[in-house]
Amino acid sequence: MRILRAAHLGTCFGVRDAIALALKHAEAGPLTILGDLVHNPTVLAALEAKGIAVAQDVAHVRTPTLMVTAHGTSERALARTRALGPTVVEATCPLVHVAHRAVAALKREGYHVVIIGQRDHVEVRGLTGDLDRFDVVLEDADVLALREYPRLGVAAQTTQAVERVLHLVDLIRRQFPQSDVRFVDTVCKPTKQRQSAAVGMARQADVVIVVGGRSSNNTSELVKTCARYCHRVHHVQTAEDVRPEWFDVAKVVGLTAGTSTPDNIIDEVEARIRQVANAPEARE
Numbered sequence: 001m002r003i004l005r006a007a008h009l010g011t012c013f014g015v016r017d018a019i020a021l022a023l024k025h026a027e028a029g030p031l032t033i034l035g036d037l038v039h040n041p042t043v044l045a046a047l048e049a050k051g052i053a054v055a056q057d058v059a060h061v062r063t064p065t066l067m068v069t070a071h072g073t074s075e076r077a078l079a080r081t082r083a084l085g086p087t088v089v090e091a092t093c094p095l096v097h098v099a100h101r102a103v104a105a106l107k108r109e110g111y112h113v114v115i116i117g118q119r120d121h122v123e124v125r126g127l128t129g130d131l132d133r134f135d136v137v138l139e140d141a142d143v144l145a146l147r148e149y150p151r152l153g154v155a156a157q158t159t160q161a162v163e164r165v166l167h168l169v170d171l172i173r174r175q176f177p178q179s180d181v182r183f184v185d186t187v188c189k190p191t192k193q194r195q196s197a198a199v200g201m202a203r204q205a206d207v208v209i210v211v212g213g214r215s216s217n218n219t220s221e222l223v224k225t226c227a228r229y230c231h232r233v234h235h236v237q238t239a240e241d242v243r244p245e246w247f248d249v250a251k252v253v254g255l256t257a258g259t260s261t262p263d264n265i266i267d268e269v270e271a272r273i274r275q276v277a278n279a280p281e282a283r284e
């Protein structure tokens, strides 16, 4: 059996920079992160071990400094938070800022904004938080339920699968042939790289292991993408989740990981696969 790592996998620069910023500010004084800095319980536990607090609501912040996560937030939410007194550090990923600017431009130019993404995801709440009217779609049924507007401006949550985004944009265009539909592709480059590398890997694999937090959107998207090309896909958070019976008749085991998965967790999962499947060290 051999292990085939996807050409792009694991932590993206946005997550890495956000973690580094949190650690830097925590050295200077007490820090609370508002929400999950990344959707990975192992990373969050490591930050808490450094004395960094996590609060899901600004009302529960007890430190003079709080940090907005890599997922970003709206200007309105930022203003509300600052009005309560704390110093706000923004760890918002630059590529989330790109998506915010795209949405602001669509609004300014008179488009009714439609976001392709998960309605309750923190990034989508940030993208829509400065809009009075907008729609969020994720499935065909959501598009079929949209009202007609003369101008529809479509952008996406940065971690959505490009194939789904393009499919929904096409559906919107077919649903409203009279409307001016403008699409701005805001899916981030690291997500695209991980998605396309996952396809290349999953095509060759008998079993695929995807490493990442259960609540990480881009990890779930990787699981769905791999499942289109390989029938045996398993999502694990840590090496402890790996089960020996998954590799019984596998010749090639594919490995990928979401953008919030640290390298050491991926290495531990790979070592565990080798251990339970009795595979040699050489990597593809």
Ligand code: SF4
Residues within 6 Å of the ligand: 012, 013, 014, 015, 070, 093, 094, 095, 096, 158, 159, 188, 189, 190, 191, 218, 259
């Ligand atoms: S997944 Fe993309 S948008 Fe999100 S933090 Fe990473 S690089 Fe930035």
